[in-house]
Amino acid sequence: MSDKTARKAFTEGDVKQKAEWTRTIATSPSWDPATVKADNLPDxxxxxxxxxxLATVKAASTKGISLITTLTKLKPTESGIETRYPRCVGYLFNQEEAIEAVKANAGDINEAGYYPFCVVETLGEGIYPNTISTVWFEWDQDKGGYQEIDGxxxxxxxxCGFSIG
Known part of the structure; x- marks a missing residue:
């Protein structure tokens, strides 16, 4: 990226360009502050x-990923123990959009009643990530859609951790 392009990125307010410019400078082994001219630098x-x-972008990226998992009714296993079977049907980076997708039964995630429960788990990054929030839904046959429930x-x-096992 040229100095003019970098300067333009600052003046146009393009966050991605700014982040790229910052990353390029911060990671470039050939960047030498002694060779930079003052007229090429942002004020x-x-x-x-x-x-x-950049702080706003970082804050947005640390909100987690919202995974949508449907669950069956209790079903007996071969050993006679009743269990539910989960199916992670997707994810969104915006929790509100994930909740709206569930309420709209996007992609027919209820599958004609096979999955009467659904959970939107918003998880942080990492191995065995922390659960940031959990929103539960149950299929309401009368209303023809998932309705949010208290737990x-x-x-x-x-x-917890339905979506990642």
Missing amino acids: LHEVADMLEE PPKDLKGV
């Missing part, structure tokens, strides 16, 4: 704006 206010916007079915209280 202090532009740098402050860039840092604020999981009794047999699933205290259980």
Whole structure:
């Protein structure tokens, strides 16, 4: 990226360009601050704006991923123990969009009543990630859609990580 392009990115307010410019400079082994001319650099206010916007982007990226998992009714296993079978049907980076997808039965995730429960788990990044939030739904036959409920079915209280196993 040329200095003019980098300067333009600052003045146009393009966060992605700013992030790319910052990443390029920060990681470039050939970048030498002694060779940079003052007229090619953003002023202090532009740098402050860039840092604020990057903080906003970082905050948005740390909100987690919202995984949508449907669950069956209790069914007996071969050993006679009743269990529910989960199926992770998708994910969105925006929890509100994930909730709306469930309420709209997007992609017929209820599958004609086979999956009467659904959970939107918003998880952080990592191995065995922390659960940021959980929103439960139960299929309402009269309303023809999933309705938000106060918590999981009794047999699933205290259980998390449906989508990642």
